Amino acid sequence: MIRTLISSLSLGALLYAPCIAQDATAGRLTARQVIERIQKNVGVTWHSQTVDTFKAGDPDTPVTGIATTMMATYDVLERAAAAGDNLIITHEPVFYNHLDQTAGMAKENDAVLAAKQAFIEKHHLVIWRFHDEWHARTPDGIQTGMIRALGWEKFQNPHDDHLFVIPETTLDQLASNIKERLGIRTLRVVGDPNLRVTKLALNPGYPGFPAERHMLQRDDVEVLVMGEGLEWETIEYGADASAEGKHKALVILGHIPSEQSGMKDCAEWLKGFITEVPVQFIATAEPFWPAK
Amino acid sequence: MIRTLISSLSLGALLYAPCIAQDATAGRLTARQVIERIQKNVGVTWHSQTVDTFKAGDPDTPVTGIATTMMATYDVLERAAAAGDNLIITHEPVFYNHLDQTAGMAKENDAVLAAKQAFIEKHHLVIWRFHDEWHARTPDGIQTGMIRALGWEKFQNPHDDHLFVIPETTLDQLASNIKERLGIRTLRVVGDPNLRVTKLALNPGYPGFPAERHMLQRDDVEVLVMGEGLEWETIEYGADASAEGKHKALVILGHIPSEQSGMKDCAEWLKGFITEVPVQFIATAEPFWPAK
Numbered sequence: 368m369i370r371t372l373i374s375s376l377s378l379g380a381l382l383y384a385p386c387i388a389q390d391a392t393a394g395r396l397t398a399r400q401v402i403e404r405i406q407k408n409v410g411v412t413w414h415s416q417t418v419d420t421f422k423a424g425d426p427d428t429p430v431t432g433i434a435t436t437m438m439a440t441y442d443v444l445e446r447a448a449a450a451g452d453n454l455i456i457t458h459e460p461v462f463y464n465h466l467d468q469t470a471g472m473a474k475e476n477d478a479v480l481a482a483k484q485a486f487i488e489k490h491h492l493v494i495w496r497f498h499d500e501w502h503a504r505t506p507d508g509i510q511t512g513m514i515r516a517l518g519w520e521k522f523q524n525p526h527d528d529h530l531f532v533i534p535e536t537t538l539d540q541l542a543s544n545i546k547e548r549l550g551i552r553t554l555r556v557v558g559d560p561n562l563r564v565t566k567l568a569l570n571p572g573y574p575g576f577p578a579e580r581h582m583l584q585r586d587d588v589e590v591l592v593m594g595e596g597l598e599w600e601t602i603e604y605g606a607d608a609s610a611e612g613k614h615k616a617l618v619i620l621g622h623i624p625s626e627q628s629g630m631k632d633c634a635e636w637l638k639g640f641i642t643e644v645p646v647q648f649i650a651t652a653e654p655f656w657p658a659k
Numbered sequence: 660m661i662r663t664l665i666s667s668l669s670l671g672a673l674l675y676a677p678c679i680a681q682d683a684t685a686g687r688l689t690a691r692q693v694i695e696r697i698q699k700n701v702g703v704t705w706h707s708q709t710v711d712t713f714k715a716g717d718p719d720t721p722v723t724g725i726a727t728t729m730m731a732t733y734d735v736l737e738r739a740a741a742a743g744d745n746l747i748i749t750h751e752p753v754f755y756n757h758l759d760q761t762a763g764m765a766k767e768n769d770a771v772l773a774a775k776q777a778f779i780e781k782h783h784l785v786i787w788r789f790h791d792e793w794h795a796r797t798p799d800g801i802q803t804g805m806i807r808a809l810g811w812e813k814f815q816n817p818h819d820d821h822l823f824v825i826p827e828t829t830l831d832q833l834a835s836n837i838k839e840r841l842g843i844r845t846l847r848v849v850g851d852p853n854l855r856v857t858k859l860a861l862n863p864g865y866p867g868f869p870a871e872r873h874m875l876q877r878d879d880v881e882v883l884v885m886g887e888g889l890e891w892e893t894i895e896y897g898a899d900a901s902a903e904g905k906h907k908a909l910v911i912l913g914h915i916p917s918e919q920s921g922m923k924d925c926a927e928w929l930k931g932f933i934t935e936v937p938v939q940f941i942a943t944a945e946p947f948w949p950a951k
Binding site: 438440441442445459460463464465471472475477478479482483539542543545546551553554555556557560573576577580581583584595597598599600601602603604605606607608610611613615618619621622623652654655656657658659 | 730732733734737751752755756757763764767769770771774775831834835837838843845846847848849852865868869872873875876887889890891892893894895896897898899900902903905907910911913914915944946947948949950951
């Protein structure tokens with residue numbers, strides 16, 4: 368509910384925002400101008416230290432179309448280019464590390480990197496990351512998108528958008544429902560399949576072990592629904608909690624499915640103040656499939 | 660073959676090693692003395708910086724039995740204590756972080772940590788980690804155990820125990836075979852299921868993205884069989900390599916199944932120079948099960 372209210376307000380305000388017409392010559396809206404508009408509209412004091420920067424391409428390229436995505440994989444770039452989108456707004460890195468540093472791999476003449484860079488250059492793509500500031504939004508743009516995708520708005524704690532109370536079910540059934548709802552091929556679970564659960568926390572992505580254990584420490588959290596975590600950290604902790612007889616479990620969605628819908632919402636949000644060019648969400652494919 | 664030769668030599672030499680009788684009063688072999696024997700026998704110059712230290716319990720406790728394991732989870736500790744083993748030799752951390760630091764969680768009055776510590780204290784368990792030096796052995800104790808468990812000795816490159824050439828199969832079939840052979844519930848794959856493959860690399864555990872990409876960069880590696888990796892690093896890289904049409908794929912075992920058998924071998928190796936108390940391997944359960 369909080370999300371809906373704020374989205375409506377933002378959309379309403381933005382339709383009348385003067386910045387739309389001022390910063391673009393007709394037909395020549397550049398990638399840099401799009402990002403400036405995002406910065407004006409996101410409602411966050413931009414962090415001085417942020418990964419939300421251009422990762423590839425010339426920011427002054429005129430934009431023909433915008434694709435938002437969870438992770439700008441090679442597959443996503445191909446689909447964006449085929450659709451005529453040359454500005455890709457990605458939540459996760461392009462070049463396989465948090466800071467998108469390429470020097471080390473370039474020195475190794477890495478062929479995977481080289482092919483991706485060549486594709487970007489050939490199609491004059493511009494890639495910009497939208498991570499820290501989209502999370503920093505109130506409410507968090509990723510969290511909001513995931514809650515909507517899960518259909519959990521009605522179960523949400525009004526004071527904390529990480530917490531939910533759902534009708535009682537088993538861990539097994541909860542995991543199957545989430546798997547089906549989000550279309551995940553390889554959803555993994557830690558805990559007793561027959562555990563009866565009602566109190567959930569949702570921590571998409573990779574917030575790290577301290578944030579994940581702080582959720583599991585709470586009396587009002589039985590199941591942590593998470594993106595990914597290291598096996599000698601959160602996973603061992605969850606397995607131990609279960610073995611100790613505590614009423615706790617983990618549902619591990621995978622990083623991409625756990626945040627994906629937040630970037631779908633991002634495309635809708637952008638359409639509120641980018642009207643000169645088409646804007647679409649391109650789903651990042653889940654990288655994994657399960658061995659039979 | 661290299662492994663078999665060295666194991667036989669070590670075993671032969673150790674049966675006559677004078678250290679066996681010298682450092683233990685009959686019936687009073689302590690945990691500290693067991694570790695001193697390991698240090699004498701492992702054939703590695705002990706690193707000054709190593710995580711291979713006591714993690715819990717009193718090192719001067721007389722040992723009643725030794726359990727080796729991949730990860731000293733609560734479940735493993737219960738099974739060890741029930742079997743009368745009070746020295747647990749674990750490859751991975753006990754307390755949910757690489758350095759087994761507990762101060763932060765103790766300050767939070769973490770209940771999962773407290774229950775594990777209470778169990779250790781109640782049963783007078785001693786836990787020692789055997790990670791860096793077991794890997795540093797020639798050949799690597801973990802790698803050797805995994806190659807044996809996979810039945811890949813005959814396919815191994817004689818100059819590099821990470822590389823294998825197997826009879827041609829599909830990625831799909833390879834993954835299914837490994838899953839069945841190692842008894843893994845949630846083995847995940849990245850790449851084209853129909854890719855015909857013959858050249859493999861095996862990197863168990865979590866060696867990190869640079870080590871993993873260096874394997875995938877090689878012309879003599881088509882499939883990296885790995886433990887775990889971050890989704891915006893090795894996983895995105897593997898997915899991109901595949902999308903770019905490169906003849907590459909990932910088979911992701913999970914951290915525990917990817918190293919487990921190396922600690923089974925460790926128990927056998929210990930029996931060569933620990934004869935006063937029983938030594939057994941306790942398998943760490945795979946923490947995950949797949950949602951239906």
